[in-house]
Amino acid sequence: xxxxxxxxxxxxxxxxxxxxxxxxxxxxxxxxxxxxxxxxxxxxxxxxxxxxxxxxxxxxxx
Numbered sequence: 001x002x003x004x005x006x007x008x009x010x011x012x013x014x015x016x017x018x019x020x021x022x023x024x025x026x027x028x029x030x031x032x033x034x035x036x037x038x039x040x041x042x043x044x045x046x047x048x049x050x051x052x053x054x055x056x057x058x059x060x061x062x
Contacts, residue, residue: 006030 012024034042
């Protein structure tokens with residue numbers, strides 16, 4: 001299933017979000033491609049998500 005040019009398998013998109021996330025190589029490849037591009041709104045989203053994750057970790061450790 002293409003999402004912004006990335007071929008993400010349906011089982012990753014249409015999964016039960018109540019269950020823990022399990023990494024999938026196609027999703028990891030999509031994110032790696034976004035970082036390789038290093039520009040555009042998807043790259044900005046990736047950076048913002050990483051900052052949010054980092055802030056969450058820091059907050060949980062305090």
